[in-house]
Amino acid sequence: MPGLLRLAATQWAWICLCWFGMVFVPEVAPLLALLVAGRLHALGVILHDAIHLPWRHKGPGLRLLELLAGFPVATTLEAMRYHHLRHHRDAGLPSDPYRRPPASPWRQFAVWLRVCPILPFWVLRGPFGLLAWRLPPLRTPYARLFLQDRSGKALTHDAEVLACARAEAGQVLFHLAVLGAALRWPSVVGLGYGLPFLLTSGLCAWRLLAEHTPRTVQGRTLRDVLACTSDHGLGWIGQLLTAPLNVGYHVVHHLHPQVSLHHLPRLRDWYLLRYPDLYPSPRRP
Template identity: 45%
Template sequence: MSALRITQRLQPPRELLAPPTLGGLLRMALADWAGIAACWALMAVTPPAVRWVAWPLPMLLIAGRLQALGVVLHDAVHMRRPPAPSWRLMFLQVLAAYPIVTTLRAMRYHHLRHHRHPCTALDPYFKPGASHRVHLAVLQRLRGLVVVPAWALRPVVGLLALRWPTLRNAYGRVLLGDKSGADLQGSAELLHCLRAEAGQAAFFIAVALLAWRWPLAVGVGYALPLLIAGVFNAHRVVAEHVHVPLADHRPASVAAGTRDHLCTGLFGVIQRALLYPRHIGYHTMHHLHPGAALGQLPALQAWYARELLKS
């Protein structure tokens, strides 16, 4: 779709732009956790003699479901009006944010800046040269191994920054990808992110207690899959965009700066399971209509294709 001529005069029907709902996001997150639980059950009944041969597949599938939880949280970030604090929102954070080492506030901070400034110096996800230089593409993907441990430090730095504001610039620039160059010590948005870190810290304490009691289970059932999911996510950030500066933000330019991964055929099934869950591969449509629920993107893609054929 990014190769098609996208014009501002095309206005999709309102029903194709329906936003995500909190209830729908919770159902998706619970479905992903059901998949993780099934993998854990399979690993638990695997005979010890073959576990190191049999376990890698469920570990990869768990990593794919953690990647899917990130996509669920990503859809929550794009809700037109951020949901008011409630038990359902907290439940979504417990299901889809804390396990992938983030909070809704943190993801809103860096991800919305990516949409405001795609493929520019202010875009936290912009990796110049990663689209056409092999060594940069490989390095940026391997960076996923570092992101998870670094983000695991984020609640520690964030909670300290509540007490010592001089840490806030480092927190925002290094851990949230802020490239504005502004002094963040007085940022109300950043302060919300710092306060949200208490929940992430509590989650890590619970995981540490479980790891102390069952180190092998937590290691192969969560920690290693999370590292793999970090690589999957780093791959997706590189693969979804053309890492060349955009001259403007017109729809045609935005389309030219994105890459679709529609995941068809048998190989597509594997890609959807591991790399591009829940239609996130329809990335041109997502950038053109970020407020539309991800489940709407295939229909939006088909609508644009029909309309462009008419023109």
């Protein structure tokens, strides 16, 4: 936890530096907004690392990390853990929340366009989740629509869904504060957070399509994992925008989900050295 909190603080330091640049050098504000988007993307990666930790209840450290790295990208620890751990368990199978069928490049582009608003959509998850917390009939639609549940079960009394719905309170309060600030300083909040937030949503959609192949798998074996996952964004553009903090080392992440993001490059090198013919090549730069 201390390492993840330091990493989150580092991203916020870069974001603040970009904000100062927007004020003093407004001519490069659009470029700086893109850089802020990359750091917001990195915050989501940090929260992603946290959900792979073996925690049952959120202590002060996790709550602080959620505030720093989760709410700014419209997610909670509970919501991300719900769909992401199911993705790891069922990667490439019909029950995989991130599963997509094979398609032509043009259809893949259409999929990207459809996934692009993912973060604004998650903002809507907050108020809907709070309603679902108080109104049991909404819990199954909440899980299907916003948590990407594919179980086909009635989830009205599911404890995990209820915990996700209850946790939305923090996100709702965060975005109400953002809304209040936007009403008071519309141009400042719009350029400093609103535009980067939308750009981050597009970057997340790109990453989702880049790190998973459309190949159909039959089980959960090593070869199935290698078939449906892919490395991407291993260069400087990836680290800056599309795959920050080593999240592009996706194959080894699926092979060893609890390995820290810091160690994924060395782990990939280990596999390449010992299994050069088995380990898949990156699908995208």
